[in-house]
Amino acid sequence: MKTALTRTALAGALALFIAGPAFAAQTLRYVALVDNGKQAGHQTVTTGDDGVTHVDFIFKDNGRGPELKEEFSLAPDGTFTRYQVKGTTTFGAPVDETFSRDGDQVQWKSTSDEGAQTVSGTAFYSPLNGTPAGNSVALAALAKRGDGQLPLIPGGALRMRKVTEMDVTRGKDKRKVQLLAITGVGLTPQFVWATSGAEPRLFAFIFPGFLQLIEEGWNANAAALEARQKQAEGEALVDLNQRVAHPLAGATLIRNARVFDSEKAMLGPASDVLVRDGRIVSVGAAGSGGAADQVVDAAGRVLLPGLFDMHGHLGRWDGGLNIATGVTTVRDMGNDNTTLQQLIAEEKAGTLLSTRVVTAGFIEGESKMSARNGFVVSNLEQAKKAVDWYAANGYVQVKIYNSFPKELLRETAAYAHEKGLRVSGHVPAFMRAQDVVEQGYDEIQHINQVLLNFLVDEKTDTRTLERFYLPAEKVADLDFDSKPVQDFIALLAKKQIVIDPTMSTFEFLRQRAGQVQESYAPVASHMPPDIQRGLKVAEMKIPDDATAARYAKSYAKMVEFVGRMYKAGVPLVAGTDALPGFTVQSELEWLVRAGLTPSQALQVATWNGAKYSRMLDDRGSITAGKRADLILVDGDPTKDIADVRKVALVLKGDTAYYPSEIFDAMGIAPFSTPVKLVAADKGAETGKAR
Numbered sequence: 001m002k003t004a005l006t007r008t009a010l011a012g013a014l015a016l017f018i019a020g021p022a023f024a025a026q027t028l029r030y031v032a033l034v035d036n037g038k039q040a041g042h043q044t045v046t047t048g049d050d051g052v053t054h055v056d057f058i059f060k061d062n063g064r065g066p067e068l069k070e071e072f073s074l075a076p077d078g079t080f081t082r083y084q085v086k087g088t089t090t091f092g093a094p095v096d097e098t099f100s101r102d103g104d105q106v107q108w109k110s111t112s113d114e115g116a117q118t119v120s121g122t123a124f125y126s127p128l129n130g131t132p133a134g135n136s137v138a139l140a141a142l143a144k145r146g147d148g149q150l151p152l153i154p155g156g157a158l159r160m161r162k163v164t165e166m167d168v169t170r171g172k173d174k175r176k177v178q179l180l181a182i183t184g185v186g187l188t189p190q191f192v193w194a195t196s197g198a199e200p201r202l203f204a205f206i207f208p209g210f211l212q213l214i215e216e217g218w219n220a221n222a223a224a225l226e227a228r229q230k231q232a233e234g235e236a237l238v239d240l241n242q243r244v245a246h247p248l249a250g251a252t253l254i255r256n257a258r259v260f261d262s263e264k265a266m267l268g269p270a271s272d273v274l275v276r277d278g279r280i281v282s283v284g285a286a287g288s289g290g291a292a293d294q295v296v297d298a299a300g301r302v303l304l305p306g307l308f309d310m311h312g313h314l315g316r317w318d319g320g321l322n323i324a325t326g327v328t329t330v331r332d333m334g335n336d337n338t339t340l341q342q343l344i345a346e347e348k349a350g351t352l353l354s355t356r357v358v359t360a361g362f363i364e365g366e367s368k369m370s371a372r373n374g375f376v377v378s379n380l381e382q383a384k385k386a387v388d389w390y391a392a393n394g395y396v397q398v399k400i401y402n403s404f405p406k407e408l409l410r411e412t413a414a415y416a417h418e419k420g421l422r423v424s425g426h427v428p429a430f431m432r433a434q435d436v437v438e439q440g441y442d443e444i445q446h447i448n449q450v451l452l453n454f455l456v457d458e459k460t461d462t463r464t465l466e467r468f469y470l471p472a473e474k475v476a477d478l479d480f481d482s483k484p485v486q487d488f489i490a491l492l493a494k495k496q497i498v499i500d501p502t503m504s505t506f507e508f509l510r511q512r513a514g515q516v517q518e519s520y521a522p523v524a525s526h527m528p529p530d531i532q533r534g535l536k537v538a539e540m541k542i543p544d545d546a547t548a549a550r551y552a553k554s555y556a557k558m559v560e561f562v563g564r565m566y567k568a569g570v571p572l573v574a575g576t577d578a579l580p581g582f583t584v585q586s587e588l589e590w591l592v593r594a595g596l597t598p599s600q601a602l603q604v605a606t607w608n609g610a611k612y613s614r615m616l617d618d619r620g621s622i623t624a625g626k627r628a629d630l631i632l633v634d635g636d637p638t639k640d641i642a643d644v645r646k647v648a649l650v651l652k653g654d655t656a657y658y659p660s661e662i663f664d665a666m667g668i669a670p671f672s673t674p675v676k677l678v679a680a681d682k683g684a685e686t687g688k689a690r
Contacts, residue, residue, distance in 0.1 A: 026047050028133075028201075029042065029043070030043040030132070030213055031214060031216050031219060032211060033214065033222060034210070034211060034212075034372045035372030037222070040059060040060055040065075041059030041060055041065065041213075042056075042057075042058060043131065045133040051074065052071060053070075053072050053074075055069065055071070055131045056069055057069075057133065061211075061371065062369065062402070063402070063465070064091060064464075065090055066089055066095075066129075068085055068086070068087035068130075068131045069087055069131075070083075070084065070086075078140045079101075079122055079124045079141050080099055080125050082100050083097075083098065083100070083125060083127065084099075085130050087129075089129065089539050091508070092540065092541045095110075095111065095129040097127055097128060097129050099127070101119075101125075104118050104119055104120055106119055106123070106153055108125060108153070110129065110513075111129075111538070112514045112533075112536040112537050112538065113128070115154060117153070119153060122145065123151045123153050124137075124138050124151065124152055124153065126153065126530060129537065136202050139160075139180075139192070140199050140201060142158060143198065143200055144199075148160075152184065155529040156184055156185070156528065156529050156530055158182065158183075158184040159182070160181065162179070163180065163191070164178070164179045164228065165177065165178040165179065168203075168221040168224075169220075169221070170217050175195065175203075175218075177194065177196065178194055178200070180192050180193075180194050185530050187320075187528070188320075191232065191233060192205055203215055204218075204222065206222070206226045208233070208316070208339055212225075230316075234316070234346070234352075237316055237346075237351070237352055238352075240320065241350075241351065241353040243661075243665065245656075245657065246658070246677065247654060247656075248278075249293060249294075250292070251276040251291060251292040251293050252292055252294050252296065252656075253272060253273075253275075253292035253296070254272065254273040254303060254632070255272050255286070255289065255295060255296065255297055256272070256297065256298050256299060257302070257303035258270055258300060258302050258303065259283060260303065261622075262606040262607040262621045263603075263607055265597070265600050265602070266599060266638075267599070267638045270285075270286035271284060271285060272284050272286055272287065272288050272290065273303060273630070274289075275651065278627060279625065279626065279627060279628055280622065280623060280628050281624060292680050293679070293680055294678060294680055296632070296649060296675060296676075297675070298675065301632050302636055303622060303631070303632055303633075304606065304630070304633060305606040305610075305619065305620055305621055305629060305630065306326065306606075306630060306651075307327045307328065307574075307606060307644075308327070308574065308584075308608075308620070309322065309330045309331070309355075309574070309581075310331045310333075310500055310575040310609055310613070311575025312330040312331065312576065312577070313332060313577065314332045314335060314354075316343055318354075318580040319347075320353055320666060321579070321582065322355045322580045323353060323354075324650070324659035324663055325582055325584065325585060325645070325659070326581075326584075326585075326631035326633070326644070326647040326650055326659075327580070327581050328650065328652050329357075329610075330355045330356075330357060330580075331358040331360060331575070331609075332357055332359055333360050334362035334371070334373045334374060334401070335362065335374070336373060337374055337375075340359065344359070353662075355652075359393075359395040359396065360395060360399045360424065361374055361375075361386065361389070361397070361421075362374025362375065362398075362399050363375050363386050363387075363401065363404060363412070364376045364377070364404060365377060365403035365405045367403040369402070369463040370401075370402075371402070375389070378405070380408050380411055383412045384412070386398070387412065387419055387421065388419070390421065391419040396421065396422060396614050397422035397442070397443075398425075399425040399426075400412070400424070400425030401425055401426050402462060403429060404428040405428070406428050406435075409431070410439040410440060413439055414440060422442045423441050424441060424442055424444065424498070424500070425443075425445060426449050427444065427449045427452060427462065429460075430459075430460070430461070432453045433452065433453035434453055434488060437491060441497065442497065443498035443500060443573075444497065444498075444500070445575070446501065446505075446506065447501040447506055448467060448468065448471040448506060449467070450501070451471050451475050451478070455470050455475075471509070471558070472509045472510070472551045472554050473550065474554070475557050475558055476550050476553040476557060480560070480564060489564060489568045492568075493570050496571055497570065497571075498570075498571045498572070499570055499572055499573075500573050501558075502575050502576060502578075503587060503594070504519040504583040504586040504590055506555065507555060508538070508540060510540075510542075510548070510552045510555040511539070512548055513537070514536050515538070518586075518589075519586035519589075520579075520582070522645065523582050525669070526669040527667075528668070559590055563596065566591075566595065567595065572604050573609055574587045574605040574609065575587070585645050588601040588602065588604075588605055589641050598640065602637060607620050607621060628651050628652075628654070629651065630651040631647050631650050631651075632647070632648050632649040632650075632675055633647055633672075634646035634648055646671055647659045647671065647672060648673065648674055648675040649676075658674035659671070659672065659674065660672070660674045661674070
């Protein structure tokens with residue numbers, strides 16, 4: 001599930017880079033492909049003799065997706081003079097956005113914002129909710145610019161550079177297409193395949209492992225283009241890692257740090273922590289020291305074990321945000337298997353700026369609304385083969401998804417347990433959470449999946465948007481003190497069923513257009529202008545104040561329910577399923593709002609993460625012999641959980657990172673001044689750094 005800023009970033013990439021300039025009297029058609037060639041949408045771009053372009057765009061995957069109709073006209077410089085888009089977002093919120101330019105005066109209005117300003121010369125309006133064709137006009141407008149950049153409205157500038165080119169074929173037809181890297185929107189470069197020539201237009205947009213959008217008829221080239229794009233992205237990622245990674249040679253001493261005891265959920269006294277070869281050598285009283293080649297003067301700052309994000313869907317560009325926010329391990333909860341294996345190999349080789357990865361294997365059932373990740377199965381034999389593959393490739397668990405056949409669940413779960421794998425997931429359609437617990441689940445993902453237990457019957461199809469709208473509408477009226485609810489909580493506690501609530505992600509259920517969610521409000525001002533604007537885009541259809549109040553009450557009760565489960569002894573983990581890194585930090589804040597102390601929330605994101613990843617002997621606490629995955633934090637997050645954002649230094653084994661350097665590379669204003677390593681005084685006495 002891609003949510004919040006992750007959805008916004010993907011939509012923005014599509015909106016800016018998929019079609020191209022308008023040409024007189026022509027129609028261009030694109031197909032959206034998932035799962036090695038299965039069509040999941042289309043885009044038709046028709047330009048009339050009057051120069052007006054009409055676009056019909058639809059993309060449906062996993063039972064959801066946008067439906068948009070767009071219309072625009074262009075100026076001689078290739079930018080919009082008039083623009084309009086209407087339709088619905090991925091989760092059904094209305095889209096209604098307009099822009100116009102008259103001389104040097106521009107004005108725009110969307111469901112999220114509105115504005116007007118004076119501009120001179122070429123400037124390109126960047127829509128919030130556009131179709132791929134609508135905003136990809138930028139590609140041709142950029143090519144016309146002699147200075148290599150395109151000013152954006154409301155602010156910023158777009159730049160592009162050519163990375164490589166390839167020949168593509170369609171029968172006897174042959175073309176040369178070029179891979180362009182676009183910067184100036186989002187937090188990382190966007191890669192797009194465009195036609196060659198003086199006025200390029202988009203040929204294909206590829207989101208590796210997830211989506212291939214390509215000009216109709218040229219579908220057979222998509223896999224080769226994806227492979228070459230991944231190679232180019234890898235080269236850019238190697239360069240980024242070399243710029244921000246600081247290898248640790250020999251021993252490193254962290255002096256005078258208050259060490260968080262994640263097992264006991266308490267902050268200890270000032271201590272010295274000695275690290276060598278990526279492992280913790282010793283933890284002793286401040287001043288006990290040890291021979292070291294470099295020193296970190298913690299000056300009383302708090303030292304935490306590296307945080308766990310227990311619900312990620314990793315991409316190769318996610319490592320920067322994760323590392324900079326103190327997340328050193330991510331459990332991937334469903335991915336394209338080939339893409340994930342490549343990412344893991346690159347992380348182990350040290351070429352990729354990345355967290356450590358814990359793997360959960362995705363198993364879905366075949367249906368019209370299937371999510372096309374991992375393995376999609378129709379019978380028990382196929383399900384067992386999927387389990388076998390995951391077991392053979394070192395996965396710690398499997399994740400069952402929405403369309404999984406309910407009649408296969410008990411035997412599949414038992415087989416996974418035989419192979420030593422944990423079992424978790426969504427609750428398959430036409431089942432309740434209580435059913436999956438009784439049939440072998442060890443863990444449930446998402447608070448909505450838990451509470452749907454009291455809202456569905458045998459006819460409710462939770463593969464649709466009902467899995468979001470039903471909890472938003474009805475949790476407000478649930479009596480948590482009723483016997484059915486209390487019995488269910490007791491069942492979860494008795495069986496020690498782990499809950500991965502992802503509260504930060506599900507705040508989108510109550511977000512109204514124009515508002516920034518609480519989960520992102522503390523970081524919004526640090527973001528580039530286009531990201532700040534995107535944070536105000538809502539996904540849910542909330543037509544009036546009464547509906548908004550009801551959805552807000554339902555969300556508040558979801559948070560309350562997480563606290564009730566914790567107090568009853570139900571294990572929790574901290575997962576996100578949204579913008580990497582920052583949503584781990586906001587998830588901890590939601591845990592505190594649910595009733596946990598800040599120290600208990602930190603324990604969930606460290607000790608519990610390692611425990612339920614089966615990594616507790618390797619990480620999750622600051623203990624001699626474990627990996628030196630450590631974060632140094634300004635302030636005291638055991639008193640004010642918001643201080644967890646003030647990460648000043650991250651150690652991931654034998655490499656140090658300064659978060660401010662990573663943020664600078666992404667256009668994000670840092671949250672803390674870095675605490676840097678310094679070479680030890682070679683003449684220092686024993687017991688001190690030397």
